[in-house]
Amino acid sequence: MNIWQHQLEQAGLAPIHAKVLAGERLSFDDGLQLYSTPQLPLLGYLANIVRERKNGNVAWWVRNQHVNYTNVCNKGCLFCSFYARPKDDPRAYVMSPEQAAHKVSNYGDVPITEVHVVGGVNPRLPYSYYIELLQAIKAARPKAHIKAFTMVEIDQIVRCSKKSAEEVFEDLKAAGLDALPGGGAEVMSERVHEDLFAAKPNAARWLELAQAAHRCGLKSNATLLYGHVEQTREKVEHFVRLREVQDHSLANTSGGFLTFIPLSWHPEKTALESLPAPTGVEDLREIAVARLMLDNFPHIKSFWIMNSAPVTQSALWFGADDVDGTIMEYEIIRDPTRDRKQVLTSRQLVEMIVEAGRDAIERDPLYNIISRGFENVRDAQSVEQVLVDAHADESQPQANLQIMRRDEIVTAAQGQKNRAFEKGLIGAEAVGAEHR
Ligand code: SF4
Numbered sequence: 001m002n003i004w005q006h007q008l009e010q011a012g013l014a015p016i017h018a019k020v021l022a023g024e025r026l027s028f029d030d031g032l033q034l035y036s037t038p039q040l041p042l043l044g045y046l047a048n049i050v051r052e053r054k055n056g057n058v059a060w061w062v063r064n065q066h067v068n069y070t071n072v073c074n075k076g077c078l079f080c081s082f083y084a085r086p087k088d089d090p091r092a093y094v095m096s097p098e099q100a101a102h103k104v105s106n107y108g109d110v111p112i113t114e115v116h117v118v119g120g121v122n123p124r125l126p127y128s129y130y131i132e133l134l135q136a137i138k139a140a141r142p143k144a145h146i147k148a149f150t151m152v153e154i155d156q157i158v159r160c161s162k163k164s165a166e167e168v169f170e171d172l173k174a175a176g177l178d179a180l181p182g183g184g185a186e187v188m189s190e191r192v193h194e195d196l197f198a199a200k201p202n203a204a205r206w207l208e209l210a211q212a213a214h215r216c217g218l219k220s221n222a223t224l225l226y227g228h229v230e231q232t233r234e235k236v237e238h239f240v241r242l243r244e245v246q247d248h249s250l251a252n253t254s255g256g257f258l259t260f261i262p263l264s265w266h267p268e269k270t271a272l273e274s275l276p277a278p279t280g281v282e283d284l285r286e287i288a289v290a291r292l293m294l295d296n297f298p299h300i301k302s303f304w305i306m307n308s309a310p311v312t313q314s315a316l317w318f319g320a321d322d323v324d325g326t327i328m329e330y331e332i333i334r335d336p337t338r339d340r341k342q343v344l345t346s347r348q349l350v351e352m353i354v355e356a357g358r359d360a361i362e363r364d365p366l367y368n369i370i371s372r373g374f375e376n377v378r379d380a381q382s383v384e385q386v387l388v389d390a391h392a393d394e395s396q397p398q399a400n401l402q403i404m405r406r407d408e409i410v411t412a413a414q415g416q417k418n419r420a421f422e423k424g425l426i427g428a429e430a431v432g433a434e435h436r
Pocket residue numbers: 073074075076077080081082083119120121152197200
């Protein structure tokens with residue numbers, strides 16, 4: 001018996017280990033046990049077995065750009081700091097399709113393979129707006145995949161179209177939609193839904209729309225927003241419902257879920273900002289449990305902008321095989337200490353992965369290989385830097401993009417955790433784990 005087997009026995013995790021080695025599905029109770037074990041390294045060990053079985057030593061990254069076309073939203077989710085009210089909010093903005101295309105064109109010399117398009121649920125936008133938005137972005141970036149609209153936005157688009165969900169997906173595909181991102185379900189619990197985001201579609205509707213997308217041949221992602229008021233049982237239920245839908249989609253459609261992304265909640269500037277942010281230990285646990293429970297999801301992502309770059313490096317040994325990408329522009333959360341947009345260059349992303357001991361592979365949105373290691377990245381003063389300098393947001397000069405220095409890769413989540421540590425809300429052990 002090796003040291004790991006001995007420790008798994010001691011921790012009562014040997015039966016789960018046996019199931020993992022045999023490739024058997026873990027049960028709801030197994031999920032509860034994974035959340036309750038204090039043995040975080042064992043959790044990482046178990047998750048890494050599945051991670052390496054599915055993706056070997058590869059860590060995927062993508063050269064992408066985010067377009068947040070509007071922040072106007074009538075849903076009022078209590079955990080959200082992004083939205084502006086439809087009436088009288090000075091922060092409100094809506095990009096015209098031409099403005100969105102212009103943003104994409106700004107990075108015309110960067111070989112972006114994915115444009116990620118999401119926004120608020122803006123009741124004033126007509127159906128034609130969404131079609132024209134996709135068409136404009138596709139015209140500006142014909143070779144890039146467009147991953148657009150959470151199921152919450154899709155619900156709104158279906159409502160204003162007066163068509164079926166399937167007809168809407170076919171229209172969106174014809175306009176340029178290639179895949180869908182994963183947000184909007186948050187935690188699949190009626191209790192949390194009622195308490196925090198009652199105006200949004202519930203879990204049943206989110207899953208119904210995801211299945212409709214899969215029937216139309218579309219790939220989509222799924223997320224879990226954790227670290228606020230959710231309970232462990234609700235998170236395990238979330239995984240069970242997702243993998244049941246995935247079973248059905250894989251058996252009956254050409255679509256399905258591609259990637260699961262645990263999203264570390266950021267309390268800053270939300271209605272719940274008195275709550276502490278999730279710690280690095282929680283972030284790693286969520287990644288690991290997701291990898292173990294979602295046996296039919298090909299990929300688990302640690303989104304560096306939410307988890308911080310250092311936690312993401314560790315997450316690559318706790319079940320994650322994807323770190324997301326270069327981002328270019330991201331409005332959903334910002335670094336609260338400097339209120340600026342965040343970006344990593346392609347070289348920084350690859351360095352981050354290589355330093356963690358994984359093989360960096362650039363992918364397109366469908367996980368086709370674009371480049372390996374450093375073969376397609378440029379120096380720190382790369383074209384991305386030049387373009388960021390040249391095309392920073394002229395309307396909001398105080399919020400311009402800046403490339404972070406290597407020693408500066410401490411994003412919003414990390415800062416939040418450091419402040420929680422300084423206030424004594426979390427222990428040194430938790431903060432230390434982030435830097436392992
Ligand atoms: S999370 Fe999405 S739906 Fe909820 S308020 Fe924010 S932008 Fe609107």
